[in-house]
């Protein structure tokens with residue numbers, strides 16, 4: 393079946409524009425049909441393209457954000473029983489697939505990070521661009537909010553998180569400010585409170601391409617949602633369920649995620665990832681997949697112009713060996 397991609401296609405009626413759409417659908421070989429698991433269904437843009445690629449394609453869509461899932465359900469209702477939605481964390485993949493009685497999968501997709509729905513809703517507290525409660529949880533029904541995290545963590549832990557997850561070299565200065573604020577009995581309750589505090593901690597914006605709070609917000613979001621935890625285990629579980637010649641495609645938005653994906657795929661392709669000084673391999677690398685993207689696929693200038701949020705995206709894919 394022919395597919396229409398791009399800004400004016402069937403995906404354009406919701407604000408979120410799926411990133412690297414054509415490339416992803418091609419690497420998934422979705423035109424062959426079969427069962428696909430979209431582990432981050434979000435607003436259903438990629439899922440819809442999979443469903444359109446073949447009238448024989450089925451999608452099991454997972455998301456930990458119930459609000460996004462409901463919108464995806466409405467959007468994809470026209471595909472009837474070809475689309476099913478599950479509210480879960482993809483790191484529970486084995487449990488989700490067992491409950492859904494799925495044994496083998498033709499293709500997995502994980503489009504990591506946040507959706508436009510999350511970024512653009514002030515009440516979700518993901519962005520310094522709108523003032524709202526400092527929440528940042530993808531699943532609003534569980535876990536600690538960003539405000540609670542800032543109220544609880546030690547200065548050392550705050551600095552480590554902001555440095556590691558935000559790659560922010562002024563992390564210590566920002567952590568100090570947060571703790572001083574706390575010691576004065578003041579709380580950081582809103583995105584505006586945090587954005588102002590970071591701005592004051594790092595000084596004027598001169599020579600900066602991005603808002604001074606960008607990296608701190610990214611770091612907190614990763615910490616609140618434990619985004620890097622078990623990402624490698626999730627990939628291993630997915631490959632386990634892939635049928636021969638089945639595909640796995642992963643889109644990431646920052647270097648920390650991409651590094652984990654790259655290493656895990658290399659290991660699954662049989663390349664040992666142990667430090668060179670070790671006399672023998674202990675990482676358990678086994679040749680289960682062929683990597684389809686020697687280098688990650690990145691968006692074209694045209695896509696970035698059309699959708700600036702695609703700027704940092706990287707797509708890697710692999711094929712299960714027979």
Ligand SMILES: C[S@@+](CC[C@H](N)C(=O)[O-])C[C@H]1O[C@@H](n2cnc3c(N)ncnc32)[C@H](O)[C@@H]1O
Pocket residue numbers: 408409410411431432433434435436437438439454455456457460480481482483503504505506507508530
């Ligand atoms: C970039 S959006 C996906 C957009 C989607 N591909 C589309 O075209 O509309 C990422 C989604 O993944 C979800 N997500 C992130 N981490 C998750 C996890 N560990 N388990 C389940 N969903 C997750 C987020 O809630 C968000 O809705």
